[in-house]
Amino acid sequence: MLRFEVAISCLNEDIFKIQNNFKNIFNMLNIFIHVIHQVNDNCDYNDVINLLSANSNLRYSRLDRLGLPLSRNFALENCSADLLIPTDSDVVLFYEEFEKISSIFENNSEIDYVTLESFYDPEKLQPRRSFKDTDFTHTKRSLLSVSSIEIVIKVKSFKETKTHWDLDFGLGAKFSGGLETVMLQNAYSNNLQGKFFPIPLSYHRELSTGTEINLRRVFIRSAVFEKIFGKNKGKFLSLLFHVKNFNKFKSLGAMNLIKTIMSNKHI
Template identity: 35%
Template structure:
């Protein structure tokens, strides 16, 4: 059997990947390469890397989804790992993902566990394998995602460029992408093994009106009119009854995002 070609597809801005030597020192070879998409936002110089197993695309595009799509449109591989410029990989990550590919050959993608540099799990994970559904994908982080590129190309899917950092709704691009993939009848597996490290994010501290506005749009994009219920459930989970009392402004922000995205969608129909 011919070994699958895997590409680590990294999004970076203004050559920031240069400040992450652990990522750049990932053991690469012919079957495991790296593609770096460098968006030039405030610096005009190109990113140049000399490793023969790393390709670089310098682009003037803006937005995380745009970066991902530039990579997808230029990828020459069988599978791709989604990465940001602040991650690095677990020592045996390649063996882990190759085992997944061999075991579940019907999969369009896999998600794995993330660990923080202090060796703690990034979030709560289930201990056993499962097939993702439209609910479970809401907990997926893009940097835990491995995609079967051939299956992806058959669907024609790309990241929604209204969502993700640098865009109008700066959250949820990976959730929308996976929701669309499931909508095409594709299968996504959760694998209970760590492959990547990422700095810990403080839970709850980033729950603000801007985020909830984006979540309102996200839930409309994913669930249509039923997305309004998702806003309520999300706020209740994060803030409890406070979301409907003293913090009612968060609920109103979610409603505004929900309504605004709905208007934009209708204007395009």
């Protein structure tokens, strides 16, 4: 099996979630854990750090600068494994699928990253969104719907092409969403090949922040469109998206939607 690194981003007290959520991969061969702990409070975390560090396959890094894209980039830059799974402290991974994931990369050398299935429950009965039953090669359009907890990347490919997470997108950044969407579009532009496979990777009980219905989310989504497609085309596609899904957003008001989408403050 190829070597995996699970890079867990956490802020302040979120580090306490790791002991329970990732205990199924502690001390396992070929699976390394990198805890990237961003701290901006005065709490003492030494006890939990020592507890976690007792695991033979875990290392701890503290970052005093905030922002999820910073954490993700730090994980990639310091990863020496073959495959990287970027994730968060409140996510649980289906480690029993790792052998299957490894085989995909071993048998398909042209693949640089895969996206997989995510669920709301450990029984895998409630998918977080609609997934296809068969594998497919990603397009610019299909990458728009990928979640941050569905990705496994080939470290060598991303390092060689200098594909990183954009520092303007993600929690703690200028725009608090679009983290993986923008990164995967960068990968696509760098000619990295990605495929989807109907294999469970993780579960996360909480709703994604991207599902919130408010003008701030509309603003962030429009910024993502502009980053990917350019200012004018991005505004048009954002407007088209919100018109097609108007029943979902009509409580915000049509004029408010248009003003938010057409704002010049995105990029």
